[in-house]
Every structure is written in C-alpha cells, then in structure tokens.
Amino acid sequence: HAGIIADLSTLQRHLEAHHRGSYLDWCSKNKFISKLLKDCAEAKRQASAQSQEHITAHLVLNPDAPITYSESGFLEASLHWLPIQAFDHLAFQNMIKMAARAMNGVKLPNCNSTRSGLISIFMKEMSSLRDRLSV
Numbered sequence: 001h002a003g004i005i006a007d008l009s010t011l012q013r014h015l016e017a018h019h020r021g022s023y024l025d026w027c028s029k030n031k032f033i034s035k036l037l038k039d040c041a042e043a044k045r046q047a048s049a050q051s052q053e054h055i056t057a058h059l060v061l062n063p064d065a066p067i068t069y070s071e072s073g074f075l076e077a078s079l080h081w082l083p084i085q086a087f088d089h090l091a092f093q094n095m096i097k098m099a100a101r102a103m104n105g106v107k108l109p110n111c112n113s114t115r116s117g118l119i120s121i122f123m124k125e126m127s128s129l130r131d132r133l134s135v
Contacts, residue, residue, distance in 0.1 A: 012037050065105075 015023050016036045027034045033043070078087070086092045099106045109117070 009037070069100075 012035065016038060020036065023036065024034060026032070034040075082092075
C-alpha cells in the first residue's frame with residue numbers, strides 16, 4: 001500500500017473499486033451506512049423520491065365554488081332582495097330558468113357593467129321611440 005490517502009473522494013473510489021464487498025460486510029456488521037459514492041447517490045435518489053421537494057406543484061387554484069342551490073336558501077335570498085312583483089315577471093322567470101341550466105354556476109355582473117348595460121338598453125329604447133314618433 002502506498003500510504004495514507006489524503007483526498008476523501010479518492011479513498012471512496014478506491015474502496016468502491018477494490019474493496020466494495022469487504023467494506024459492505026464491515027458496514028452491515030457495525031450498523032454503519034455505506035459512504036461509497038454510488039451508495040450515497042442511490043440513498044439521495046431514494047430520499048428525494050420519497051419526499052416531495054415543493055408543495056406548490058400540488059396546489060391548484062380553485063375558482064370560487066358556486067353556492068349550492070336549496071329551495072329555502074333561494075326563498076330567503078329572494079324575500080330579502082326582490083320586490084314581490086319580480087316573481088311574476090316573465091323576464092325574472094326566464095333568468096331563473098337560464099341560471100338553473102348553468103353547469104358551473106352563474107357569474108353575477110358587477111355594478112359598472114350593470115350600469116353600462118342599463119344605459120345601453122335605455123339608449124336603444126329612446127332611439128326606437130324616436131324612430132316610431134318621427135313618422
């Protein structure tokens with residue numbers, strides 16, 4: 001033997017190439033974990049396979065879940081927010097029937113889009129009225 005080997009990686013490569021069997025026997029007898037390069041790489045691979053590295057890959061951003069429908073919930077909401085005559089109005093009944101067929105819930109418009117939609121309808125009605133009156 002040439003003497004003491006100063007570089008640890010050189011010693012690991014030497015043990016792995018020439019004394020692997022006897023080193024592994026010694027490790028098992030002394031309850032020692034093998035520090036050979038291939039064994040360390042395999043242990044690292046197994047550890048990374050058993051643990052997840054990042055949780056962000058498992059997180060999914062869910063859209064707002066639609067509120068589940070119930071007769072009592074619908075009645076309570078309608079009594080609080082709707083005038084009594086709305087239930088008899090054909091447009092309201094059609095709106096409820098359309099919403100009932102929605103597969104992924106209904107997205108309610110915000111205040112600005114509702115306002116601009118009402119102004120647009122009003123302007124169309126005024127234009128139609130102007131056309132009818134200017135005979």
